[in-house]
Amino acid sequence: xxxxxxxxxxxxxxxxxxxxxxxxxxxxxxxxxxxxxxxxxxxxxxxxxxxxxxxxxxxxxxxxxxxxxxxxxxxxxxxxxxxxxxxxxxxxxxxxxxxxxxxxxxxxxxxxxxxxxxxxxxxxxxxxxxxxxxxxxxxxxxxxxxxxxxxxxxxxxxxxxxxxxxxxxxxxxxxxxxxx
Numbered sequence: 001x002x003x004x005x006x007x008x009x010x011x012x013x014x015x016x017x018x019x020x021x022x023x024x025x026x027x028x029x030x031x032x033x034x035x036x037x038x039x040x041x042x043x044x045x046x047x048x049x050x051x052x053x054x055x056x057x058x059x060x061x062x063x064x065x066x067x068x069x070x071x072x073x074x075x076x077x078x079x080x081x082x083x084x085x086x087x088x089x090x091x092x093x094x095x096x097x098x099x100x101x102x103x104x105x106x107x108x109x110x111x112x113x114x115x116x117x118x119x120x121x122x123x124x125x126x127x128x129x130x131x132x133x134x135x136x137x138x139x140x141x142x143x144x145x146x147x148x149x150x151x152x153x154x155x156x157x158x159x160x161x162x163x164x165x166x167x168x169x170x171x172x173x174x175x176x177x178x179x180x
Contacts, residue, residue, distance in 0.1 A: 012109040032062040045092040051157030075106040114179035129167035142175035
């Protein structure tokens, strides 16, 4: 459910669900209206290149998960070349809040936002080496769309030799799902 509160802030309510792995904790998800600089640390959790992060941190909109006044997670959505789509650009959840349904709630809020705006689909890209992220998105209904070979290079702002779980960071996998 998405609505605008009396102060003009967009609020997204997502039903609480158990993650199946840990205790599901209630959080409030709202659109972030403050400066993005205060979110740079959390953004950097999900982005290995400072150059890449600099190129997009100010774009789109950011949904934040709040526990009281503490930001415990965020999700950035941006426009794509296709007006029918939104892209999930950056997502991170504070370590103490992982496996508690916060990431799922953020993605479900992004899906609700896309649906409310009449978008047909939501895109996300992640490293082919990041099997945890691939599993996470597929559990939420995302399907493989394409593979972008050699996306993580020095030319695109990534250090040589980066790896995730012992697998070299090279290729980017694009996934999508219908917003409906």
